[in-house]
Amino acid sequence: MAVYSKVLTGKTIRMRAMEESDAEVTFNMRNDPEKTKFLNSPPESVEAQRIYIAKQRKAVDDYYFMIEDLAGNPIGMKAFSNYCPEMKTVESGRFIGFGSQIQHIEALIMGFDFAFDILGVDKVLMTVIENNKTMHSLQQRLGARETNRVFMPAFGCDSIHSELNRDDYLAARKKAENIIERFSGRK
Numbered sequence: 206m207a208v209y210s211k212v213l214t215g216k217t218i219r220m221r222a223m224e225e226s227d228a229e230v231t232f233n234m235r236n237d238p239e240k241t242k243f244l245n246s247p248p249e250s251v252e253a254q255r256i257y258i259a260k261q262r263k264a265v266d267d268y269y270f271m272i273e274d275l276a277g278n279p280i281g282m283k284a285f286s287n288y289c290p291e292m293k294t295v296e297s298g299r300f301i302g303f304g305s306q307i308q309h310i311e312a313l314i315m316g317f318d319f320a321f322d323i324l325g326v327d328k329v330l331m332t333v334i335e336n337n338k339t340m341h342s343l344q345q346r347l348g349a350r351e352t353n354r355v356f357m358p359a360f361g362c363d364s365i366h367s368e369l370n371r372d373d374y375l376a377a378r379k380k381a382e383n384i385i386e387r388f389s390g391r392k
Contacts, residue, residue: 207265207288213319214275215311216389218304220319223262223269223282228255230279231271234301244299268319272302272312280304283316285324293327295320297369300340307388310381313343317378321371329369335362347381348373 213220223231232254234240235247248254261269266288272281284298297316302309320329331349333341334357349367357364 207267208262209268209270209319209323213270213315215315216385217275217308217311218280218315219273219275219277220270220283220312220315221273223258223271225255225258225262227271227279228252228258231258231282234279234282234303237301237303240301240303244301267298268324270316272304272308274304274308280308281312283312285316285320285329287330288324288326290325293325294330295324295326296330296332307385310343311385311389313347314378314381314385317347317369317374321374327371329374331367331369333365333367334360335365336360341365344369346377348377 208222210222229251232248232251235244235254241247248257258269261267261284266286268285268288270283271279272283274280281300281302281304283300286296286298288295297320300313302312317329320326331344333344335341335354344367347369349369350373352366352368354363354365356362
């Protein structure tokens with residue numbers, strides 16, 4: 206079972222394994238049209254979301270995290286899928302954030318730290334819809350390099366495929382960490 210049992214804690218957020226009891230809150234997140242306009246269709250019901258979470262918890266190559274602020278309030282979710290220890294790769298999957306911009310950046314960093322330091326991958330594979338300029342920019346700033354594009358008729362634009370390797374990430378990580386440090390104490 207690919208459930209990471211420890212809680213990852215940062216300066217502004219914590220990440221923990223998604224649980225079936227998170228079905229209602231994640232169903233509501235998945236049905237926010239502004240936050241999910243670059244994702245596939247949401248589940249049809251809370252029960253469908255619960256079943257999806259249960260399935261993800263049993264997958265041997267997927268990790269699904271709830272992102273919370275430090276008070277324990279749910280502010281997003283992050284997934285990693287298709288972990289392949291032999292190839293030392295994992296795909297960076299769905300990210301939905303309802304927190305601040307700093308919390309979003311920290312969630313991405315903590316997710317990539319999880320992939321490189323805990324899973325031990327050499328590469329994180331990423332896909333982003335071209336119209337999602339914010340996420341594409343963040344991926345590039347964290348060192349991702351574009352590998353190819355595929356036109357997505359459902360979105361009317363390209364899906365951009367990228368790779369993030371450990372060395373490029375570590376070189377870019379320090380700048381992002383400094384931003385989090387500078388803004389994490391502000392109210």
